[in-house]
Amino acid sequence: MASNHSRYTDFLKDRQFIRWQLLPDEQLDTYWHDFMANHPEHVEDIQKAIRFLKSEGLNKSRLTMPEREALLGSIQATIQQDNKAKQRKLFRLLSVASVAVAIIAIAISLLIPSPKEVAAPGKELIVGELLNNEDIQLITSQETVSFQNDIEVTLDGGDIAEITEKNNEVSQVSIAPDKPNSLIIPYGKRSSLTLSDGTKLWLNSGTVLEFPAQFRGDKREIHLLSGEIYVEVVPDRDKPFHVQTGDFNVKVYGTQFNISSYANFPRSVVLVEGRVSLQPIGKQETFLSPNEQAVYSDNGTFTTRKVNVNQFISWKNGYLEFNKTPMTEVLHQVGRYYNLSFNFDNDVNLQKRTCTGKIYLSENLDNVMTTIALLSSTKYEKQGNNIFITN
Numbered sequence: 001m002a003s004n005h006s007r008y009t010d011f012l013k014d015r016q017f018i019r020w021q022l023l024p025d026e027q028l029d030t031y032w033h034d035f036m037a038n039h040p041e042h043v044e045d046i047q048k049a050i051r052f053l054k055s056e057g058l059n060k061s062r063l064t065m066p067e068r069e070a071l072l073g074s075i076q077a078t079i080q081q082d083n084k085a086k087q088r089k090l091f092r093l094l095s096v097a098s099v100a101v102a103i104i105a106i107a108i109s110l111l112i113p114s115p116k117e118v119a120a121p122g123k124e125l126i127v128g129e130l131l132n133n134e135d136i137q138l139i140t141s142q143e144t145v146s147f148q149n150d151i152e153v154t155l156d157g158g159d160i161a162e163i164t165e166k167n168n169e170v171s172q173v174s175i176a177p178d179k180p181n182s183l184i185i186p187y188g189k190r191s192s193l194t195l196s197d198g199t200k201l202w203l204n205s206g207t208v209l210e211f212p213a214q215f216r217g218d219k220r221e222i223h224l225l226s227g228e229i230y231v232e233v234v235p236d237r238d239k240p241f242h243v244q245t246g247d248f249n250v251k252v253y254g255t256q257f258n259i260s261s262y263a264n265f266p267r268s269v270v271l272v273e274g275r276v277s278l279q280p281i282g283k284q285e286t287f288l289s290p291n292e293q294a295v296y297s298d299n300g301t302f303t304t305r306k307v308n309v310n311q312f313i314s315w316k317n318g319y320l321e322f323n324k325t326p327m328t329e330v331l332h333q334v335g336r337y338y339n340l341s342f343n344f345d346n347d348v349n350l351q352k353r354t355c356t357g358k359i360y361l362s363e364n365l366d367n368v369m370t371t372i373a374l375l376s377s378t379k380y381e382k383q384g385n386n387i388f389i390t391n
Contacts, residue, residue: 008045021050136191138163141179150191153183155213157196175213183209185227187339188363190316195222197234199241202316204228205337205361206262215239228260230316233274247296248280257288258313262336267296270312278302319358327353327376334372335387338365344389350376 004010011017020028036043135146138153138161149166156162161173161181175181185191185207193201196214203209207227215221221242233241235254243250245261255274261267269278271288278286280300288294291309294302314321320333327350331342344350353376362368369380369387381388 005042005045008048011046011049017046017049134186136186136189137182137184138173139182139184140173141176141181142174145173150189152192152194154194155196157214159213161213177213178216180210180212180223182225183207183211188337188365190318190361195220197236197239199234200232202230204230204315206339224259224261227262228258228315230256230258230313232256247300248278250276250278251285252276258309260312265336268312269294270307270309272309272313314358315361319360321358322355324354324356326351327355327372330355330359331372334359334368337361338368339385341386342389343386344378350378350389 005014016028016031020032032046036046135148136151138145138147138151140161145163147163147165151166152164154162154164155175159175159177161175163171163173165171183191183193183203185203185205187205189205191203193203193209193211195201195211197220199220201209201222204227207229208225209227209229210223210225212222218238219240219242220236221244223244225246229243231241231243231252233252233254233256237253241252241254243252243259245259245267247261247267250257250259250269252274255276256272257274257276258270258272259268260270269276269288270293271290273290276288278288278294278296280296280302283300286294286302286304288304291306292304293307293312294304296302308323311321311323311325315337320330320337322330331350334340335342355375359368359371365382369382372378373380373389376389378389378391381390
């Protein structure tokens, strides 16, 4: 029998393997023992996959037969849907470990950002309403263009913005060289933008960015009104690059960094390489070195620390990366990306769990929630923007 498996995570996507672990029978036992006999190179990966499933309690006695069948059905439905839509893989590189900490009975409430008015070309926009729109919107002084899927926007330095959609269809939008434009990325989507100087930005879910078609004067400046961006700046010693947020200014000359400025979440800057200065309104500058994060406080100061930058920039590649991260923080980040509120009963022991690995940001929320349910041995129910989690 031929094998399409190259590592242990491939078995975690194999419906027959999962059925063998959840609902074993004589036929499945025979199949997998023959498989291991014919593919001894996979025995270690199979054992690792089995340990993973057992560590998550999938084979423990607390799962009744109907619960196992329901879980298996959910896994199969998700994989089938992924295959049909060619969406991102569900289980790749996911692992969870228990940690010995006291259980603190708390409820997570990830609040939806309250609407606030921000300036945009020729009109007042309501951030909350825009970000709840399902479509990405490019707003110019002349028109508003909507897109259902993630896009790549490229400015040519003139009066044209080239739009490349997910299906590689290319279109053009006219923009005024001397007026600002806005790009609105709703919850659950991402896009990229290449500015007229070649600087490239990745825009995360829930982002509102204001930018010019051309940079004039002695500096290059964009405005992050809400959300998160990753920036690769083209060096220009004569024209420094600035990112303005509502609380502080980031000044760079040529570097790679990440800015997070969501409402109701800590605002921060993570420097990947180069050098940046951060200056709150009316305060002194704070300088960052590579692999450092600066978190903004409401009193106008920054707290800096060394970090693993990959955990803060992985979203631009379509996944969230974690390293022994509490499951409550995992839900915190997932909720922010999809604009959700999580609620769970006091007896759900998420505080004892940590996550190490990657959760892919599927366009299908059920893919992500099925993963979280597997990791935490829980069930979930979605009611609007609220997710209720129970044992």
